[in-house]
Amino acid sequence: MWPTIILFSLCFTITVFAQDYKFGKISKEELEEKFNPLDSSANATYLYKNRKTFYEYREGVGFELITEIHERIKIYNKEGFNYATNRVGLHKSGSDNEEMSSIKAYTYNLLEGKIKETKLTKEGIFKTEKSKYFDETKFTMPDIKEGSVVEFKYRISSPFYWSVDDFDFQYDIPVKKLDARFEAPEYFVFKANTKGFLSVVPIKEQKRDRIIFNNKTRSGQGLSGTRTSFSSSNLEFTKNISSYNLKNIPALKEESYVNSINNYRSSVNYELSYTKFPESTVKYYSTTWEDVVKTIYKSPAFGTELNKTGYYEDDLDAIISSISDPMKRIALIFDFVKSKVKWNGYYSKYTSEGVKKAFKNHVGNVAEINLMLTSMLKYAGLNAYPVLVSTRQNGVPLFPTREGYDYVVSYVKLFDGYMLLDATNKYSIPNVLPFRALNWQGRVIAEKGGSTLVDLYPKEKxxxxxxxxxxxxxxxxxxxxxxxxxxxxxxxxxxxxxxxxxxxxxxxxxxxxxxxxxxxxxxxxxxxxxxxxxxxxxxxxxxxxxxxxxxxxxxxxxxxxxxxxxxxxxxxxxxxxxxxxxxxxxxxxxxxxxxxxxxxxxxxxxxxxxxxxxxxxxxxxxxxxxxxxxxxxxxxxxxxxxxxxxxxxxxxxxxxxxxxxxxxxxxxx
Structure with a gap:
């Protein structure tokens, strides 16, 4: 059973010194602090975390999702130096990608009673491509010493207006002050899903806002030439705002035998339920697991790939044509896929290059390998289906979202039970999934998009x-x-x-x-x-x-x-x-x-x-x-x-x- 969420309020009221959270307003008291008074074991502390996520309209483009971050971190000792490095993941898909801009960052030290500030330069900012779907911007603050305070802010612009990153409220070090704010125009209707052990209640309000449209018209002919006139029009709308203001948040520390600490991190997930723009029909997004499963199955990178067979039929016929025993067929197909295609290390429920190319090049991601395996098993006359899985690092999918799953394995229905298979690990055997995939339950997807849950944990010791x-x-x-x-x-x-x-x-x-x-x-x-x-x-x-x-x-x-x-x-x-x-x-x-x-x-x-x-x-x-x-x-x-x-x-x-x-x-x- 999933543990009952225990709510308790943050009641610490200790105030060591008055703080100014305006960027650059660092005090001597912050620099002189030797340890966190509420957690002396902490190697570092977030003195201030501020996040604001909102929508911005760009004429000719539409709504973009904007996130602005401001953080101030106190580093107490050398073990806390890693908090001087910040990594920001940026999503991309095709020609669309998130962009990070307006980076401003300083390190502050106290030298002979005076505050010395060192600015982060462009040479300290590195951009790398992590995968087909993610880029990373990384920066390490300069001049780090025991006792330093680092402060930075930046802005992320995202074309993926339907995908809002979780608002996290708890981290592996304490937080003294946290402010968070989410603003959404009335055209975007979200459902808020909360998890964790802290009592987090938003302050909700509504405000009026408007979009200004600039219009340009040309008129006139003949000798007088063309005349250009400019005009503007307004569209007023309501903004729905949720604000969070927390103080003295205790650290969420790793413990032995925890599948993913993120499962217990206090956070709010804003899931887009539907959009309703002026003079447009309602567009629904994922609201139930049935909707999620159908959306995933209909994707060209999932259901379409699962149904491809031509690229392997001759090879597979040569292997199983003389074998009628279902268990032997399963074993032969499982071994064939494991030996034929090597896993490239990428998790995904969707194919990247496609199953045909993975088969030809002998390398593929999780989806390419295990959708290929499932397809072959079905071709051999077995009742085989793909299973959506959330890996241990991804957490437990508590709420119906497409992002809740990041992995796929194969399921074979047998006369007296079932079998789970994962061909990404050459040493795996039936019903022994790689450890990364042992995470509560998977979701078996049928041909028409229906689904049922299956326990991923093994029964045999x-x-x-x-x-x-x-x-x-x-x-x-x-x-x-x-x-x-x-x-x-x-x-x-x-x-x-x-x-x-x-x-x-x-x-x-x-x-x-x-x-x-x-x-x-x-x-x-x-x-x-x-x-x-x-x-x-x-x-x-x-x-x-x-x-x-x-x-x-x-x-x-x-x-x-x-x-x-x-x-x-x-x-x-x-x-x-x-x-x-x-x-x-x-x-x-x-x-x-x-x-x-x-x-x-x-x-x-x-x-x-x-x-x-x-x-x-x-x-x-x-x-x-x-x-x-x-x-x-x-x-x-x-x-x-x-x-x-x-x-x-x-x-x-x-x-x-x-x-x-x-x-x-x-x-x-």
């Missing part, structure tokens, strides 16, 4: 089965062998890490991960055979794995494999915990003790569970003669755990870590 056999010597060092067997998502991520890098580099990173492990006889089995678990094995030597004090030896039987830090540190958590997929981790550790020692004490066998069967932990230890055998198993049975269980989950990890760090005590015979 990913396993990591680890076995080690070690000899512990009297100096506290280990020598032994390691073997792990990984399935599903654990196998997918391992193959991506191992197969795509140099093996020596991989081994070096593994040795560094375990802080000085010395590895030999390294071997990986089934690294390319996706139908089997991937198996990793090696021999190792590890020093200083036990404390030798007098005639006693102290050590954790999990040695370098033990967990040492609880990922859940907050007193309270409002976000659900997202593990991505259910998992099982098992350790089987066999320890040969040094000669001349006996066991003085050993941890107890124990087991405990999370509420409602969400997870469990088992720790079973036994000894025979000079050997200790340890069996440890931990399970997380749900990919997402509600924040209502946070206290229980935090305690579960605390107990697990304490148990894994408990020690065996040996004493000399």
């Amino acid at each position: 990913s396993k990591n089965m680890i076995s080690i056999l070690v000899d512990l010597n009297e100096a506290g060092s280990l020598s032994g062998g390691f073997r792990s067997v990984k399935t599903n998502h654990n196998a997918l991520s391992y193959r991506a890490r191992y197969n795509d890098v140099d093996e020596d580099d991989f081994i070096e990173k593994l040795e560094n991960k375990y802080n000085g492990l010395e590895i030999s006889d390294f071997k990986v089995v089934n690294d390319k055979d996706l139908s089997k678990p991937v198996i990793e094995s090696y021999k190792f030597v590890k020093e200083s794995q036990a404390d030798v004090i007098g005639d006693k030896i102290y050590f954790s039987p999990m040695f370098f494999l033990k967990t040492t830090e609880n990922p859940f540190k907050l007193e309270k958590r409002e976000f659900p915990v997202d593990f991505g997929y259910p998992s099982i981790t098992k350790y089987r550790i066999l320890i040969n003790l040094p000669e001349g020692y006996k066991i003085e004490s050993i941890p107890e066998t124990i087991g405990y569970s999370l509420p409602d069967k969400l997870g469990m932990f088992k720790y079973k230890i036994s000894m025979t003669n000079n050997t200790v055998q340890l069996l440890v198993e931990s399970q997380i049975n749900q990919p997402i755990i509600s924040s209502l269980y946070y206290d229980a989950l935090k305690e579960y990890f605390k107990q697990m870590i304490e148990k894994e760090n408990e020690q065996i005590v040996l004493t000399k015979v």
Whole structure:
């Protein structure tokens, strides 16, 4: 269940000094401030954020969407220096593009009691093309020091009047003062969608405005020549205005196991419902998921591409013509697409160059690859459909907007269920989507534009089965062998890490991960055979794995494999915990003790569970003669755990870590 939005008001009223937010009016007090009085851990603070988005009419062009930004940032230390760099994404489509202008920026420092200002020059502004759909303007403020204040403002003009960027009210550093304003002529009717944990209520008002049309007419003939006369006319209209004025907004900080922090960021999304211009009919935009799906499906870069088959028919017939088993057909087609077309790294629900060109050039974006896959599956007689997905970085699509989805995968309806496929990752297998696509639910699109939701999280647990056999010597060092067997998502991520890098580099990173492990006889089995678990094995030597004090030896039987830090540190958590997929981790550790020692004490066998069967932990230890055998198993049975269980989950990890760090005590015979 999506967490219930908790509303609370921002009631901080601390005022350290009076501030003037007019551009360039920087005070000594702002420069002298050593830390944020409400959050001393902050590396930087937005002293002021101001955004105004409104419509401007250009004769001969029409309405343009204008956004004006003014920000003032205090940098407390070197860790806050990255806030001196600003990146502005600019949309483009065909010949239309957003333009950034009127950049004005200064860095302020306090030198010998006087304020020194350094201006950002044109040489410090860089424009780059990020993709076919986005450009980026980046600037880094000059003369940054600990204690600097940076201030900048700029203007963005957009021809995409229907697409208003979200108004965000919370960031990863605190905000002392935020003003935001959205103005829309009566011809544009918006629906405001809010999310987040802050109480954000706009001040609404209406004002009259007008558009002035300048007219030029020519008249007259003959000897007197042509006469030109000028006139103007006005069109009055009402502006709908929403204003937001907030103070002392706490930082929204990243936490462990959050799919996307943007899902919980306090913000307002203005979705265009319809337009009604004078003497024109009403034009409706996305207002329901049905409208969204139909609009996407009708796009030439989606539905039309999905229905193309001629470019692959001969190749596919040669592969599947003799195969009648549906599951074998799926496997052959899935492998064919993964080997035929490489993903270029671009997310999109729409094709860029088209499926035919992607097939020919052996490279394409997400939509080109997975719409191609879906089309081939349909051609082979399977009930296959595209699935719209919002990636983890894009957030959860709470409201019906076309921008809510940025990815597409394939869905095959089976006699006893369904199968999800994503051919962008060469190591993915059926129902094991890349981690980026594991984000709540996808929307399956039928031929006529209908849709239904499907859970993207896997039902089957990913396993990591680890076995080690070690000899512990009297100096506290280990020598032994390691073997792990990984399935599903654990196998997918391992193959991506191992197969795509140099093996020596991989081994070096593994040795560094375990802080000085010395590895030999390294071997990986089934690294390319996706139908089997991937198996990793090696021999190792590890020093200083036990404390030798007098005639006693102290050590954790999990040695370098033990967990040492609880990922859940907050007193309270409002976000659900997202593990991505259910998992099982098992350790089987066999320890040969040094000669001349006996066991003085050993941890107890124990087991405990999370509420409602969400997870469990088992720790079973036994000894025979000079050997200790340890069996440890931990399970997380749900990919997402509600924040209502946070206290229980935090305690579960605390107990697990304490148990894994408990020690065996040996004493000399």
